[in-house]
Amino acid sequence: MKKLSILAVILFAGTGLFAQFGPPRLVSPEIKADSITFRFRAPKAIKVELNGDFLPKKPMKTNFGTFDAPAPVEMKEVKDGVWEYTVHNVAPDFYSYTFTVDNIRMLDPSNLQMVRDGQNVTNIVIMPGEKSNLYLEAKEKKGTLSKVWYPSPAFGANRRMYVYTPYGYETSGKKYPVFYLQHGGGGDEDAWTSLGRACQILDNLIAQGKAVPMIVVMPNASPNQLASPDVLDPLPSPSPMQQDRTSEAFHSGGAYVKGLVEDIIPYVESHYRVIKSKEARALAGLSMGGIYTLYTTAKYPNLFDYIGVLSMGFTPDRDPIKELTPVKTAGYKLYFVGCGESDFAYDNTKRLLKGLDDLGMKYTNFDKVGGHTWDTWRVCLKELAPVLFK
């Protein structure tokens, strides 16, 4: 027994267990067949609330007006200072949640699974089921996610991107097509892999033979960042894109589009085993990333055969005919437009679709999605990835 107890000390040293020796760890969230139970220990709290995008929507007042939004619910103290709330009939999906304890928002200390959406960190929980099965880890044949720093002369500094290489990349000797996948405003290179579950979706689709093995490059497209804000050191500021925020250069994608074409694509094509041709390049993005997709393909129509615009289209000040004509002239294999009617970008999307119609350009309009949220973009990725490079 002595041997075991010495080993026990060794095995748990460094885990902070000494510091937090106390009541047993709670199980939260606890996922059952059709319910999720959340728990939080707060013996002295007066009010504990659960916030989550699985909760019923109610009209919520904000400074922008009144919107329907998931309303917080009060948790109940069940025993020994443990507060609890069970949500029933939870549809299979990926959800975010937090607690509010006496008016202070906090994370669930029992749940290590969290995502950052811009400046906000929340816990996540996935209810398994048909809609969410691609969001779960693939059992085998999983790709590799790399955090890559590349030199960006367009920004005058090193910038960071994430690169997904599919299972088998290291040893196959094959060359792969590349999907450039852009986040939205306020996001960064981390967003598609955390909020977007891009690795799990691609791993599953490729393992099931539904998508071809491809490299996915997720740049940082934020005008004021060189890398995601959880990287420790303050980065040089202002960036080139901050400097020209009121200029035409900014409104046509400015330094970002230049950086994508002059820095990122050449880096990827010289550092990875890829097919260097238009039919092996795809470009898509959500919201701000959708704008950049429109700008990039208008300016460089010979780079991408596969184009995806998610939750975005043309703002009223743009001329769809002018911006789409170069794409039509150059030719393309797929034009995917993904936006639901409840998305605030739907009017912009309608202008994009009308432009495509007016020019007689073929496209796929996927509108079986909801609002301007990650739920929409995960579903769009599930639809878009299988039709790329085919």
Added chain:
Amino acid sequence: MKKLSILAVILFAGTGLFAQFGPPRLVSPEIKADSITFRFRAPKAIKVELNGDFLPKKPMKTNFGTFDAPAPVEMKEVKDGVWEYTVHNVAPDFYSYTFTVDNIRMLDPSNLQMVRDGQNVTNIVIMPGEKSNLYLEAKEKKGTLSKVWYPSPAFGANRRMYVYTPYGYETSGKKYPVFYLQHGGGGDEDAWTSLGRACQILDNLIAQGKAVPMIVVMPNASPNQLASPDVLDPLPSPSPMQQDRTSEAFHSGGAYVKGLVEDIIPYVESHYRVIKSKEARALAGLSMGGIYTLYTTAKYPNLFDYIGVLSMGFTPDRDPIKELTPVKTAGYKLYFVGCGESDFAYDNTKRLLKGLDDLGMKYTNFDKVGGHTWDTWRVCLKELAPVLFK
């Protein structure tokens, strides 16, 4: 102006700013020349405390006895419900901290920089200076960190490891030496890159010409995990190492050592451009990872020319002469022992050092470090990396 305001909506959509429209974001932590100020907004709180490893130590009672530990300090409400505390004369280093609000421990919502130590998540802050300069992001020539799933027949499943490839790896055409770097009990494959700042330390040392470019492989050595616990899905349990926890196999490293030698090293040597020989392999680990280093080198003395044992040595039930003799017989280029006198593993370390002395084996004893903490292990990595593969 209309164009700008539409863009503003687009740029901030998805960031949750709608949801959290409220008082301005606080600056916390605010780092000045020799002080750090922490801030937290809690208008209705009665007591807000700051916990941090930069705070003066006091005797703290725990169930294990009384230990000297950094004592929490009370923050003061300065205005509009904002609580504040300034720590003066902060020595340059990497620090962890949290807040305790009315007895509930929470993270600093103004600071996105956080690390997970096993089951505990804390915020971090780096005070720049000579001791901590290698912990900051290198300005250029930065390597790539990859999250790699590899098949592990020893565990009957896919497991995850992190792999650092140095700047230039993708295009140099060169073969590299490999440093296998193991975490401690309660840790996982994430620990050396988050708590240990391994990428920053290696990037800086290599860029400064102080360490040779090398690949660093950081396995998951936890007996009950296939990947770090922030990966969403529950993984198969019990694992082979959980099953034989009382067996001799467990106490000689069991499935982990088998997995390292039979799964991980062959995977790395078939998937990366590496030098496949003893003089191009290093193995080190802290605490439990130090035990695994001792076990692995005793059982496979022809694999590693560079050996590092951090905060660990021989427990009283082991025979140092028996376990070190194979290493002496096979020969080696470096035996690095890193442990300070205030470390609870120091007695074990003394047994290791005596064994090395008794056998007349050359070694480097680095004891200019403190206790059984990540501060010690970061400093050890700074000392060890420059003497590898030379």
